[in-house]
Amino acid sequence: MRRASSIWWRPKAGHNGPGLRHLLAAIAALLFIGTSQAMAQEEDLPEQVRFLVLYSSSSTLYANIAIQEGISSALTQADARSRFEVYGEHRDLQRFPGAEEDRHFIHKVTRKYSDDTLDAVLTVGPKALSLAITHQDRFAPGLPIVFGGVDSEDLRGFDLPPNAYGVFGSFDLVGTLELARALQPDATRVAIFTGSAAFDQSWKASAEQQLAGLAELDVTHLSDLTLEEFRDAAAALDRDTIAIVLTIFRDAAGRLFTPVEAAVTLAEVSGTPVYGVYDTYVGCGLVGGHFSTFQSLGTALTETALQLVDDPTNVSQTIEVPASSVLD
Incomplete structure (x- = not known):
C-alpha cells in the first residue's frame, strides 16, 4: 500500500502560503481547547x-x-x-x-x-x-x-x-458481668481470665479495681498461666461460675495469640458459658457481653x-x- 504523503501542506519556496497559516492556527486552537478542558477538569476534580x-x-x-x-x-x-x-x-x-x-x-x-x-x-x-x-x-x-x-x-x-x-x-466489664448474672442468676462465683502481656496485665489491674467492692460473688483472677493451664482451669468450672475472658495476648510460656484465638480455645472446653468484653469474640463460641463495636x-x-x-x-x-x- 502506498504511504500517504506527509508534506501536502508545504508552501512554495519564498512564501508561507495560506495553508501553513491555517494549519498553525488550527493547531493553536486545538492546543488552547485541550488546555482549557484539562484546566476545567482539574478544577472539577473532587x-x-x-x-x-x-x-x-x-x-x-x-x-x-x-x-x-x-x-x-x-x-x-x-x-x-x-x-x-x-x-x-x-x-x-x-x-x-x-x-x-x-x-x-x-x-x-x-x-x-x-x-x-x-x-x-x-x-x-x-x-x-x-x-x-x-x-x-x-x-x-x-x-x-x-x-x-x-x-x-x-x-x-x-x-x-x-x-x-x-x-x-x-468495653464494659461490669456491664458484661450484669448481663451474665441475668442469664445465670444462681451463679456464686466469677472467674476473670487475663494473659501475661503488658496489655493483659493492665486489664487485670483494671478488673481488680472495678470488682473490688463486689460482695455478692467470689471473684477469682486467673492470670499468668500457660494456654494449657488456662484450658484446664476453664474445663474445671461449673455453671455456678461466670467466666469472663478479657485478653490473652501472651501466655506464661511466652507464646503469642490474638485475643480471639485464646478466647475461642477456652470457650471450647469451658464447663460454663464464657463471656467477653469485645464484639470480636461474639460468634466464636462466646455467649456475648456489653460493649461498643x-x-x-x-x-x-x-x-x-x-x-x-x-x-x-x-x-x-x-x-x-x-x-x-x-x-x-
Whole structure:
C-alpha cells in the first residue's frame, strides 16, 4: 500500500502560503481547547482528603480489621465531592515491644509521610497515641489527632495537646458481668481470665479495681498461666461460675495469640458459658457481653476527622460511642 504523503501542506519556496497559516492556527486552537478542558477538569476534580491511621497492634488483629471496616463505611457515606486516601501503619506492639522498636517505627513513618499533605492523624490504642503526641512534629506538624481505643485509665499518663480529639468506646466489664448474672442468676462465683502481656496485665489491674467492692460473688483472677493451664482451669468450672475472658495476648510460656484465638480455645472446653468484653469474640463460641463495636469505633473516628477537615471550630473534644448488650 502506498504511504500517504506527509508534506501536502508545504508552501512554495519564498512564501508561507495560506495553508501553513491555517494549519498553525488550527493547531493553536486545538492546543488552547485541550488546555482549557484539562484546566476545567482539574478544577472539577473532587477535593483530596488524606488520613494517616496509626495502630498500636498488628494488621491481623480482629479489632483492627473491624475498625478498618468502620473507616471504609464512613468514607463510603461521606461527601461524594471528595476523594479519600487512607494510609495505615501498625506498630505491632505485642510482637515487637521496646523503645528501639518505637524509634524504628517513627523513623519509617517520618520517612514515608513527612513530605505528604495529610489532613489528620488517627490513632488506635495507647501506644499509637503516645507516639503521635510525642513525634507529630516530625511527620504531621499541627494536624489534628483523633484517637480511640483508649480509656480514662490509659490517659492518666498523657498530656493531651489542644489538637487531640478523643473517641471513647466502652468495653464494659461490669456491664458484661450484669448481663451474665441475668442469664445465670444462681451463679456464686466469677472467674476473670487475663494473659501475661503488658496489655493483659493492665486489664487485670483494671478488673481488680472495678470488682473490688463486689460482695455478692467470689471473684477469682486467673492470670499468668500457660494456654494449657488456662484450658484446664476453664474445663474445671461449673455453671455456678461466670467466666469472663478479657485478653490473652501472651501466655506464661511466652507464646503469642490474638485475643480471639485464646478466647475461642477456652470457650471450647469451658464447663460454663464464657463471656467477653469485645464484639470480636461474639460468634466464636462466646455467649456475648456489653460493649461498643470496633466497627462503630472506626466509623466515629473517621466521622470526627471529616468534621475537623470541614469545620474544626464545631467539633467536640470528646465523643462517646454507645455500648449495648450483645448475645450470640
